[in-house]
Amino acid sequence: MQTARQPSPQASDPTLLSVTDLSISYRGEQTVQAVRDLSFYVRAGETLGLVGESGSGKTQTALAIMGLLPETARVSGRVTFMVGQQASELLSMPQQQLNTIRGRAISMIFQDPMTALNPHLTIGRQMARVLERHRRLSRQAAYAEAAQMLDAVRVPEARARLKQYPHEMSGGMRQRIMIATALLCRPELLIADEPTTALDVTVQAQILNIMAELQREMGMALLLITHDMGVVAANCDRVLVMRDGVERESGEVTQVFSAPADQYTRDLLAAVPRLDAKSRAVAGDALGGEDDCNEGESERSDRTRNTIRPRQPTRPLLTVDDLRVTFDVGRERWFSPRRLLKAVDGVSFELAPGETLGVVGESGCGKSTLARAVLQLLDGYAGRVSLLGDELGHLSAAAVKAHRQHMQVVFQDPLASLNPRMTVGDIVAEPLQTFSPQLSRTERLQQVQQLLAKVGLKPEHAFRYPHEFSGGQCQRIGIARALICEPQLVICDEPVSALDVSVQAQVIELLMGLQKELGLALIFIAHDLAVVRQISHRVMVMYLGRVVELTDSDTLVESPQHPYTRALIDAVPIPDPAIERNRERLLLRGDIPSPLNPPSGCVFRTRCPLAQQRCTDEQPQLLPSGNAHVACHFPVSS
Amino acid sequence: MLSFAFRRFLSGIPTLLVLLALSFALIRVAPGGPFDTEKQVPPEIQERLNAAYHLDEPLWMQFGRYLGNLMRGDFGPSFQYKDYTVTELIGAGFPVSLQLGGLAMLLALLAGISIGTTAALKQNSRTDHVVMGMAMTGISIPNFVLAPLLVLLFAVTLRWLPAGGLGEWRSLVLPVISLALPQIAYVARLTRGSMIEVLRSDFIRTARAQGLPTLEIIVGHALKPALVPIVSYLGPATAGIITGSVVIEQIFGVPGLGRFFVQGALNRDYTLVMGVVVFYGVLIIVFNFLVDLAYRWLDPRVQL
Amino acid sequence: MSTLVTGQTGRSLWDDARDTLKKNRAAMTAIALMGFIVLLVLAAPLLSPYSIDSTDWERISIPPSFATSHWFGTDDVGRDLFIRTLYGGRISLLVGLAATAVSLLIGIAWGATAGYAGGKVDQVMMRIVDVLYAMPFMFVVILLMVFFGRNIFLIFVAVGAINWLDMARIVRGQTLSLKKKEFIEAARAGGVSPANIVRRHIVPNLLGVVAVYVTLTIPQVILVESFLSFLGLGVQEPMTSWGALVNDGAQVMETAPWALVFPAVFLALTLFCFNFIGDGLRDALDPRDRRDS
Numbered sequence A: 001m002q003t004a005r006q007p008s009p010q011a012s013d014p015t016l017l018s019v020t021d022l023s024i025s026y027r028g029e030q031t032v033q034a035v036r037d038l039s040f041y042v043r044a045g046e047t048l049g050l051v052g053e054s055g056s057g058k059t060q061t062a063l064a065i066m067g068l069l070p071e072t073a074r075v076s077g078r079v080t081f082m083v084g085q086q087a088s089e090l091l092s093m094p095q096q097q098l099n100t101i102r103g104r105a106i107s108m109i110f111q112d113p114m115t116a117l118n119p120h121l122t123i124g125r126q127m128a129r130v131l132e133r134h135r136r137l138s139r140q141a142a143y144a145e146a147a148q149m150l151d152a153v154r155v156p157e158a159r160a161r162l163k164q165y166p167h168e169m170s171g172g173m174r175q176r177i178m179i180a181t182a183l184l185c186r187p188e189l190l191i192a193d194e195p196t197t198a199l200d201v202t203v204q205a206q207i208l209n210i211m212a213e214l215q216r217e218m219g220m221a222l223l224l225i226t227h228d229m230g231v232v233a234a235n236c237d238r239v240l241v242m243r244d245g246v247e248r249e250s251g252e253v254t255q256v257f258s259a260p261a262d263q264y265t266r267d268l269l270a271a272v273p274r275l276d277a278k279s280r281a282v283a284g285d286a287l288g289g290e291d292d293c294n295e296g297e298s299e300r301s302d303r304t305r306n307t308i309r310p311r312q313p314t315r316p317l318l319t320v321d322d323l324r325v326t327f328d329v330g331r332e333r334w335f336s337p338r339r340l341l342k343a344v345d346g347v348s349f350e351l352a353p354g355e356t357l358g359v360v361g362e363s364g365c366g367k368s369t370l371a372r373a374v375l376q377l378l379d380g381y382a383g384r385v386s387l388l389g390d391e392l393g394h395l396s397a398a399a400v401k402a403h404r405q406h407m408q409v410v411f412q413d414p415l416a417s418l419n420p421r422m423t424v425g426d427i428v429a430e431p432l433q434t435f436s437p438q439l440s441r442t443e444r445l446q447q448v449q450q451l452l453a454k455v456g457l458k459p460e461h462a463f464r465y466p467h468e469f470s471g472g473q474c475q476r477i478g479i480a481r482a483l484i485c486e487p488q489l490v491i492c493d494e495p496v497s498a499l500d501v502s503v504q505a506q507v508i509e510l511l512m513g514l515q516k517e518l519g520l521a522l523i524f525i526a527h528d529l530a531v532v533r534q535i536s537h538r539v540m541v542m543y544l545g546r547v548v549e550l551t552d553s554d555t556l557v558e559s560p561q562h563p564y565t566r567a568l569i570d571a572v573p574i575p576d577p578a579i580e581r582n583r584e585r586l587l588l589r590g591d592i593p594s595p596l597n598p599p600s601g602c603v604f605r606t607r608c609p610l611a612q613q614r615c616t617d618e619q620p621q622l623l624p625s626g627n628a629h630v631a632c633h634f635p636v637s638s
Numbered sequence B: 001m002l003s004f005a006f007r008r009f010l011s012g013i014p015t016l017l018v019l020l021a022l023s024f025a026l027i028r029v030a031p032g033g034p035f036d037t038e039k040q041v042p043p044e045i046q047e048r049l050n051a052a053y054h055l056d057e058p059l060w061m062q063f064g065r066y067l068g069n070l071m072r073g074d075f076g077p078s079f080q081y082k083d084y085t086v087t088e089l090i091g092a093g094f095p096v097s098l099q100l101g102g103l104a105m106l107l108a109l110l111a112g113i114s115i116g117t118t119a120a121l122k123q124n125s126r127t128d129h130v131v132m133g134m135a136m137t138g139i140s141i142p143n144f145v146l147a148p149l150l151v152l153l154f155a156v157t158l159r160w161l162p163a164g165g166l167g168e169w170r171s172l173v174l175p176v177i178s179l180a181l182p183q184i185a186y187v188a189r190l191t192r193g194s195m196i197e198v199l200r201s202d203f204i205r206t207a208r209a210q211g212l213p214t215l216e217i218i219v220g221h222a223l224k225p226a227l228v229p230i231v232s233y234l235g236p237a238t239a240g241i242i243t244g245s246v247v248i249e250q251i252f253g254v255p256g257l258g259r260f261f262v263q264g265a266l267n268r269d270y271t272l273v274m275g276v277v278v279f280y281g282v283l284i285i286v287f288n289f290l291v292d293l294a295y296r297w298l299d300p301r302v303q304l
Numbered sequence C: 001m002s003t004l005v006t007g008q009t010g011r012s013l014w015d016d017a018r019d020t021l022k023k024n025r026a027a028m029t030a031i032a033l034m035g036f037i038v039l040l041v042l043a044a045p046l047l048s049p050y051s052i053d054s055t056d057w058e059r060i061s062i063p064p065s066f067a068t069s070h071w072f073g074t075d076d077v078g079r080d081l082f083i084r085t086l087y088g089g090r091i092s093l094l095v096g097l098a099a100t101a102v103s104l105l106i107g108i109a110w111g112a113t114a115g116y117a118g119g120k121v122d123q124v125m126m127r128i129v130d131v132l133y134a135m136p137f138m139f140v141v142i143l144l145m146v147f148f149g150r151n152i153f154l155i156f157v158a159v160g161a162i163n164w165l166d167m168a169r170i171v172r173g174q175t176l177s178l179k180k181k182e183f184i185e186a187a188r189a190g191g192v193s194p195a196n197i198v199r200r201h202i203v204p205n206l207l208g209v210v211a212v213y214v215t216l217t218i219p220q221v222i223l224v225e226s227f228l229s230f231l232g233l234g235v236q237e238p239m240t241s242w243g244a245l246v247n248d249g250a251q252v253m254e255t256a257p258w259a260l261v262f263p264a265v266f267l268a269l270t271l272f273c274f275n276f277i278g279d280g281l282r283d284a285l286d287p288r289d290r291r292d293s
């Protein structure tokens, strides 16, 4: 168990970095103003959070400080950094002199640990190069020092890692290596640009923890750039909110979060899904409850009490029974056995008409494969998937095709899920051509335009092409395509994770509204537990292809029973500094094992703080436990 | 690494077999034997000749015999140069061609990579545009057009360099340049493209953020990844230089393997032609194998 | 509510590409120049009083002269080089187009099948491509020419047969990456038949790459044909091609440099134009480059 960060440093600490009237623009056919008249400062040892959505100019600001902007950028203003007792102006500094500060007094880590390390050099070579340059260490001394730093960021077997290449490691491990490399010269200021955005949430918690620890130890200042209000609340002393290159609000974190002065800050905070907020799906409106309040009420209380298999007046819409999906990933070398990847390993559940089932899990847990198997998009699977009582695996291709009308999908990447060469109208109308071939072109267009209006777009958008729309709009188009044939089930595979928070909130709002209006059942797949809780009636937690816990969404978050669920919940930062600073957390160790070679017994045992011998020997089954179904030998008592 | 090398090596064998079978089949199926072209030969002499060259055996036996001989490095006698075996002819011609081709390749790589890198570093500057325009010209002028033009200019008009022959180093200058120029242009374009892409990548930004000086970034971080496409171009480049050497040797009168090949082709000297094709085939296959190894070294992510 | 709303059709990717291409001065110049060369070559008989094999015994090997209408001079048997260069261009361009078409057909069929079928089929098909790819093909083509005589049709086939390998690789790679795209999955989930998926979703997205590649294949093919003709293995007299003319010219360059220069310039210009057009198309059609600029 770890406690959150210590209270902020004293306001009397000297200013380390000050940015005055920074403006960045790009000349092109139209001049783009990326940042305008931005001023802020960072004191020694403190953490300043720079938050904003995409296009807010936060990364541009960081790159300007580091002198890393492309040559086409025009920069004005001042960036002053204290080197010892002396203030130096960074923007006008010649490259050569700047190189004595970059990587030494100021370091930076980047968002994507997959691309930020050189794939062609060993880790050791990349780290040693920095030490050789800035601290004039011999190669041997540099390697020793690098190994020590890897130890400090808790990379296991540091010495051996130095000889490895980045692609041989997981994302979390690489980000640790990035941090270690950045800290090699013990900088006074670390700029971290979305350091955990590309990582799974339990790994994010580890990384943020290590960063906070090292920051305390080294007494360095941190400029943390993020879009995640929760991360700010948990990690920053002060915060600056940006939008469209302009500062909207800044101040102490506690103050900004408790009494935001700016409208945009308020909207942003309101849009962030909170893990500690009750499920709207359950609280607001339950299954099929139209205007009939009484019936809705009674059904809801019914649901919250008996949630695992909701009492079903009718047969379930979808039944999945012992679903298994195995991929053959070929041989590692000649004559070695074929390697099988069990992407989904025995998953069963039922879904009632109009119900929302949330599926959460981190990368490699099989949630997307599950979706594709249910949608009959995979070449093969074992187990049974029945829609409306018909087992799809046994049907002819034509019959499966007929069933597709009732079962549609919304994908994660809004742009990639739309054919760039077709107009929006044709994209949305395509399923109609299959399922209602009798319609004329005009009739199809009419239906499409009505639906576009319903998902918040304009009818004339039907004639445009996908690349002319923003991410949120593209996702609306995807939703329209899914709904055009009036399906009974829509599977949403991470539908909002590529979107900014405010857009995310709108899309979720839209989905919930449509569900209510059309009586849709949803399977909502996401890695973000807060979003899932908000929208789902029940939630299924997956880990390495298996279901570890299944219960209604409020019970899951309020009294999780599986240690993994518990850790997952603890890892999600809550956008409220008061709560964050006093939170006790269960932090997991290590990374998610490769699904190619999952641990014996309980798949979670390598990271489980409660693991015992029995967990190695015996695979726990998903069994009823209190209000939930849990797959654990020693569930956390609720 | 060893098993990678071994598997790579084995995978060259089918290519070689297909090549052998194809060219062998071609030769046998083709109309007109080596002794048809001359005036009528009495049938009994024809028969004896056929027997002497085993032309009377069934095809598969001839192929088997041929393969067997190849294993021993024996390409058979030349039909045209009656006193020489093909092996001897290859032995005489290849060193000359190797010298020419090797120099051209070296020049192509050195000049191409440095020109390409310079252009990439000054992307969109005037230097970049001029250099790349020249590269495009280099690609568009085939070397058999370039060579006579160079001769016209430097040997005939200016009389700076000899127009051909072999001997002093000066006689090599024009052939090597005409052979190398298109390849220089290709390599320069490839290098520029890949260097620009590498310089834009995130890990170069990381290196700059670490305060490494530009030269160290280029040499230490960018060069290795930027060379990957160049290495994969080495195979086609070798093939290009070998093919080019055929005409260049012809134009400059260099007594290399390429000339034997063309003469052999025009005179229907089957064994010679086939010998050269097989020889170059093996050369290219071996070379590709080495390239694969280099590739693997440059990019540790590569798997077979 | 069921009224139909009309509206302006948006800008397709093709529109964007066309605009990008129009802004590329080098490419536009190349297109204009190429158009001019093609016109010239097609209109050849109208422009000159001479025919391809008529011999002007009075004027053997004369330099370009306007007085005699031998714009490009004559060769060593007194044939008009202007008309020969243009007719040679017909052959060169024809071979370029026809052989590219051959490679296009085989390459697309092979590559798309391998990419779409995937798995074992893909492995076997691409293995064959690999094997052929490593062959010294120019030599094999020379062998073909030597053994089966110089036949222009054979040149199409032989040259097309080399280039389809590249095309197959590119098409397969593109198909594979398209197949993984979510819009293809969405179409399958929407019950769209495989044939329609290929027609509506795969082919239109392949066209850009194929277009670029075709423009870059044509000059390669012209080069191969010229190379063969240069060696004396290409087209036969009295027909000619740029490669054959360059060869003839090279023999007499000391006495009659014009016989070398004119066909050489035409050949180089044509290759130059195609290469520039290909480059321009790539910039315009490759979405990756567009994003960066």
Ligand code: SF4
Residues within 6 Å of the ligand: A562, A563, A564, A602, A603, A604, A605, A606, A608, A609, A610, A611, A612, A615, A620, A631, A632, A633, A634, A635
């Ligand atoms: S079964 Fe054991 S290892 Fe698995 S979650 Fe429960 S306590 Fe942890």
